[in-house]
Amino acid sequence: MEHVLRFIVRRLLQLIPILLGLSVLLFAWLRALPGGPAQAALGERATPEAIARYNELFGLDEPLIVQYLRFLGRAIRLDFGTSARTGRAVTTEFLERMPGTIELTIFAMIFAIGVGIPLGYLAARRHGSWLDSTSVIGSLLGVAIPVFFLAYLLRLGFAVELGWLPGSGRQDVRMDATRITNFYVLDGLLTREWDAAWDAVLHLVLPAIALGTIPLAIIVRITRASVLDVVNEDYVRTANAKGLATSTVRRRHIIKNALLPVSTTIGLQTGLLLSGAVLTESVFAFGGVGSALYDALFARDFAVLQGFILMLAIVYVLVNLLVDISYGLLDPRVRVR
Amino acid sequence: MSSLQGGAPVLEVEDLSVTFQRKGEKPTRAVDGVSFSVAPGETVGLVGESGCGKSVTSLAIMGLLPSRGVKVGGSVRLEGEELIGAGSRKLRSLRGAHMAMVFQDPLSSLNPTVQIGTQVTEVLLEHRDMSKAEAAAEAVTLLDRVGIPDPRRRLKEYPHQLSGGMRQRALIAMALACSPRLLIADEPTTALDVTIQAQILELLKELVVDTGTALVMITHDLGVVAGLCDRVHVMYSGKIIETADRHELFARPRQPYTGGLLASVPRLDAGRGTPLTPIRGSARDAIPWAEGCAFAPRCDNAQDDCLTEVSGSVVPLAYDGPGRELRCRHPLEHPTAPSGATALGAPR
Numbered sequence: 001m002e003h004v005l006r007f008i009v010r011r012l013l014q015l016i017p018i019l020l021g022l023s024v025l026l027f028a029w030l031r032a033l034p035g036g037p038a039q040a041a042l043g044e045r046a047t048p049e050a051i052a053r054y055n056e057l058f059g060l061d062e063p064l065i066v067q068y069l070r071f072l073g074r075a076i077r078l079d080f081g082t083s084a085r086t087g088r089a090v091t092t093e094f095l096e097r098m099p100g101t102i103e104l105t106i107f108a109m110i111f112a113i114g115v116g117i118p119l120g121y122l123a124a125r126r127h128g129s130w131l132d133s134t135s136v137i138g139s140l141l142g143v144a145i146p147v148f149f150l151a152y153l154l155r156l157g158f159a160v161e162l163g164w165l166p167g168s169g170r171q172d173v174r175m176d177a178t179r180i181t182n183f184y185v186l187d188g189l190l191t192r193e194w195d196a197a198w199d200a201v202l203h204l205v206l207p208a209i210a211l212g213t214i215p216l217a218i219i220v221r222i223t224r225a226s227v228l229d230v231v232n233e234d235y236v237r238t239a240n241a242k243g244l245a246t247s248t249v250r251r252r253h254i255i256k257n258a259l260l261p262v263s264t265t266i267g268l269q270t271g272l273l274l275s276g277a278v279l280t281e282s283v284f285a286f287g288g289v290g291s292a293l294y295d296a297l298f299a300r301d302f303a304v305l306q307g308f309i310l311m312l313a314i315v316y317v318l319v320n321l322l323v324d325i326s327y328g329l330l331d332p333r334v335r336v337r
Numbered sequence: 338m339s340s341l342q343g344g345a346p347v348l349e350v351e352d353l354s355v356t357f358q359r360k361g362e363k364p365t366r367a368v369d370g371v372s373f374s375v376a377p378g379e380t381v382g383l384v385g386e387s388g389c390g391k392s393v394t395s396l397a398i399m400g401l402l403p404s405r406g407v408k409v410g411g412s413v414r415l416e417g418e419e420l421i422g423a424g425s426r427k428l429r430s431l432r433g434a435h436m437a438m439v440f441q442d443p444l445s446s447l448n449p450t451v452q453i454g455t456q457v458t459e460v461l462l463e464h465r466d467m468s469k470a471e472a473a474a475e476a477v478t479l480l481d482r483v484g485i486p487d488p489r490r491r492l493k494e495y496p497h498q499l500s501g502g503m504r505q506r507a508l509i510a511m512a513l514a515c516s517p518r519l520l521i522a523d524e525p526t527t528a529l530d531v532t533i534q535a536q537i538l539e540l541l542k543e544l545v546v547d548t549g550t551a552l553v554m555i556t557h558d559l560g561v562v563a564g565l566c567d568r569v570h571v572m573y574s575g576k577i578i579e580t581a582d583r584h585e586l587f588a589r590p591r592q593p594y595t596g597g598l599l600a601s602v603p604r605l606d607a608g609r610g611t612p613l614t615p616i617r618g619s620a621r622d623a624i625p626w627a628e629g630c631a632f633a634p635r636c637d638n639a640q641d642d643c644l645t646e647v648s649g650s651v652v653p654l655a656y657d658g659p660g661r662e663l664r665c666r667h668p669l670e671h672p673t674a675p676s677g678a679t680a681l682g683a684p685r
Contacts, residue, residue, distance in 0.1 A: 234445040240401055241440075242460045242511060243433030252459070256450050332495040333449055 004325065011321050015314065022313055023075065023306070027068050030302050036060065037084050040300040058084065071306065080307025085299045090307035093292065098315075099182040100170055101288035104281070105273040107204045108212035113266060116216045120223025120262075121255065127228065135220055142217030151210040151283035158206055166203045168285040175199055207284045211277055215269040222265050226258040233257070260331055267323025274319060275312040345417075346374040347518045347551035348398070348436075353411040353421075355390070355397050360406075367393045369575040369626065370411070375519070375551040380542075382554045382566035382583075384598070386620045390575040391555045395521045398553075399438055400428040416518060434464040436519040437512035442528045443504035447496035453480075453507050454492030460514040479510040483540060502533035509540065516548060523555040538564050559602055563587065568660075571595050574623040574631035577654060580662040591657060591668040593638045626651045630666065638667045 038054035039046060046054075055061040059070070074081065080090035123135040159167025171177060171184050177196035180187045185204070188197025230236060231254060239253040281290030289308060296304035328334045355368040368390040375381045383391040396402050398413050400420060413420040415436055420428065440446040448456060457479060458472040467475065473492065480488035483506040496504055505525060512520060522541060526534035542565055545552045554566055562569055562583060569586050571579040571594065579592040590596040597616035616635055623631040624644075630636070630652050633643040643652075643666055657663035 234440060234442060235448040237401060238440060238446045238508070238511075239448070241399055241432055241438045242463065243429045243431065244459060244463050245429070248459065248463070252451060252455075253448050257448065260450075331450055333497050 004328070008321065008325070011317070011324075015317050018317065019310060019313060023072065023310060024068070026306055026309055027064070027071065030300075030305055031064060033300060035300060037300040037302055040298070041084060075307075075310065080310070081303035083296070083301055083304045085296065085301045085304070090303050091311075093304065094289070094308055094311050096182055097287060097289045097292050098311075100184070100286060101274060101277055101281070101290060103170075103183055103185060103200075104204060104207055104211060104277060104286060104288055105270060107201075107208035108273055109215065109266065109270055111208050111212040112215035112219055112269070116219030117223050117259070117262065120220040121227050121258075123220065123224045124227035124231070132224075135224065139217035139220040142213045142220075145213070147210060147214065148279040148283055150213055151207070151280050154206045154210050155283060165205050166199075167206065170203050170287050171196065171200045172203075203286075207277075207280050207286050210283070211273060211280045215266075215273065218265055218269065219262060223258065223262050226261050227254060230254050230258040260327075263327060263330055264323065267320065267326070271316045271319040271323075275316050344377050346376050347416055348375040348553070349412070349414040350374065350394075350398065351412040351414075353394065353397060353413060354409070355393050355402065356408040356410075358406050358408060364408075367575055368397065371572070371575075371577055372411075373570050373577070373580070375553055377518070377551055378545060378549040379568070380545055380552040380554055380566045382556060382562045382569040383572055384556060384559070384562055384569055385572035386557055388620045389572040391572050392523055394572075395438065395523050395553065395555050398521065399432060399436060400425075401432075401438075430464070433460050433517075434515045435517050436521070437515070437517040439505070439508050439512050439520065439522040439525045441524040443501060443508050444496060444528075446508055447504055449496055451495075452492065453494055453496065453499070457492070457507070457511050457514060460511055464515045475514070476510075479514055480507065483507070483510045483513070483544075484536075485510070501529050502536060505529060505533075505537050506540065509537075509544075513544060513548075513550075517550065519551045519553070520545075521553045521555065524557070526558070526561060527556075534561075535564075541565065559587075559598060571598070574620070574626065576626060576631070576664065577662075578632070578664040580654075580660075582660055585661060589669075589671040591661070591663050591671075592632075592665050593636045593667075593669055594632045596669050597635075630664075638669070640667055642666060 036051075036055070037058070037060065038051040042050055042054060052061070059067065071081075078091055080094075082089055083093060086093070119135050123132040126132055155167045158165050166172070175196050177184065177188060177193055177200075178191045180190055184200035185197050188194065188200055235257075236249065236253050239249045244253075275289075277286075277288060277290035278294050279290070280286070281288045282294045285291065289312065292304065293308055295301075296308070351372045353368055353371045354366060356364050356366045358364040371390070371394055373381060373383075383394060385391050393402070397409050398420070400423070402409065409421055411421065415431060418431075420431070447453075454473065454476055457476040458469070461467050461472040461475055462469070465472075476492060477488045480491055485491055485503055485506050491499070491503075491507075496507075499507065505528075509525075520541075525541070526537050529537060538561060541552065541554075544550065552565075554561065556562060566583050569581060569583055570577045571586075571592060573594055579586070579590070579595050581591075586595065587599065590599055594616070597614075600614045601616055603613055617637075618635040622634045624634060625631070629644040630639070633639040636643065652664050652666060654662050654664040657668075
């Protein structure tokens with residue numbers, strides 16, 4: 001236990017230089033973008049005087065180093081200022097939108113894991129069959145297809161043409177649902193507003209499939225390769241030599257070991273999805289962190305961009321920390337270190 | 338050897354052949370017409386270099402060869418019951434219960450993510466009508482019997498927490514869990530330190546004597562043969578080329594290959610600077626049996642009729658005195674009694 005605690009503390013300390021470096025890069029990069037927030041807010045034909053006034057108002061006329069230090073001083077208290085676009089606190093906005101992204105990520109990973117692991121396992125056990133080649137080619141396509149393109153296709157097919165599933169938003173706007181946690185599905189379940197929960201689930205289906213396709217493809221490939229490795233291991237031969245039932249050999253001796261590399265992939269992909277659903281979210285106008293970043297980028301909303309990206313970095317590192325800890329639970333050999 | 342020895346054979350292997358067939362490649366015959374039998378309490382050695390077919394023979398007996406691309410012919414009977422062609426369900430019910438196997442590398446042969454206890458009890462739960470608590474208690478007894486100290490604690494540990502010798506003991510405990518009639522040990526000491534090797538061999542010997550289990554010892558190590566086996570079959574290129582009792586084999590090897598194996602063992606009593614006498618070439622130099630004696634290209638005794646097949650048939654495995662069989666046209670001669678005996682061959 002002490003090991004684990006020391007490990008967690010060390011990793012959290014590592015977070016400090018990472019975040020500092022990232023904040024410097026972010027700050028410099030945003031200021032290097034053509035057109036400032038004033039231009040974005042006041043329009044292309046704003047007079048220089050108006051722009052100067054705007055910059056003065058928001059402290060954008062001061063030297064960069066002063067701006068950065070002031071930003072840093074507030075950021076330590078998790079205060080990232082107010083959005084220039086909406087006038088609301090960045091942290092509040094983040095906490096409102098993050099649950100949507102988390103829900104979307106969870107559904108996407110359920111899709112990717114639920115389909116990916118069985119498919120990868122079957123492909124390996126029927127090595128060389130049509131199922132195997134189909135899943136290999138399919139996963140290649142899944143990795144290669146651009147996410148926004150797939151998202152558009154899904155929306156066009158299942159939402160616009162067929163009308164089977166909703167194609168935008170997180171919930172029907174006419175649904176007057178109670179908000180508690182901003183996890184719409186969870187809120188629906190907590191308040192026993194079943195129809196609201198179900199509606200939120202339906203809204204998640206298409207974005208989750210679009211977002212889950214790349215992780216799905218990667219999980220299929222890793223599971224397949226890993227199972228192919230493990231079935232040739234000596235301990236699987238030992239298990240068979242013991243005359244164990246096929247199901248015991250499969251569950252305890254093949255799958256348990258084959259999933260070790262898969263679990264790493266799942267962790268890394270989850271971290272990526274939590275921070276990188278910008279394209280999918282904007283196609284489906286899904287009110288998560290990704291679409292907020294998209295909007296903020298066009299509005300040159302520095303406060304939102306800085307705050308969101310830094311907080312996403314924290315989320316990403318925390319998810320990876322969780323992955324590393326859970327890896328120790330799966331593989332006893334990692335635990336001793 | 339023991340009072341339990343003798344009686345109807347536990348294992349009868351007759352004309353066993355294993356052919357590997359890969360798509361677009363010529364089939365290779367790894368085991369070719371191998372016959373032998375093992376009585377209760379008897380220890381039979383299958384000896385040969387890597388690639389001679391001894392491990393494939395053991396996997397074929399256990400029914401552990403992959404079903405695709407492998408053709409197994411001949412007959413394997415366990416206590417009179419035919420195993421070749423038996424259904425996989427039937428084989429699973431026999432494996433672990435009536436016949437068991439100990440493998441070469443104890444670390445890779447144990448599942449790294451499953452506790453030792455589970456790996457022992459799963460055999461018991463599969464084949465014997467036991468509750469989990471009964472199986473756990475039995476596992477403690479088993480680990481204790483194979484000489485693992487503090488067995489109750491070991492049950493909760495993982496393979497990487499055990500030493501090499503302990504791992505092999507644990508594997509032996511798993512193999513013996515259901516008191517099988519036949520135990521096959523495939524180079525069980527190769528991956529271990531010399532001192533541990535001796536302990537493991539001693540353990541196997543004890544268990545065979547105590548329970549009357551028939552033991553097939555697969556090895557390339559003549560020291561193991563000397564310490565453990567009653568009868569020895571020397572294999573080369575998929576065929577048995579010499580069969581003899583242990584003492585006979587060490588005293589009067591007849592096949593030049595057997596003689597070469599014995600001569601190539603380093604001896605502590607040889608003078609300093611005495612060069613080792615290896616067998617020329619490697620097992621890859623073997624020629625197909627249809628073209629003569631497979632060992633002929635490496636044999637010092639080889640003559641013209643060893644290579645060109647005069648009669649058009651394979652060199653036969655023929656009677657060579659009581660309890661001995663030999664596949665050779667020009668065997669080593671031993672005019673006077675025990676001259677070729679090595680330090681290893683000395684009766685213990």
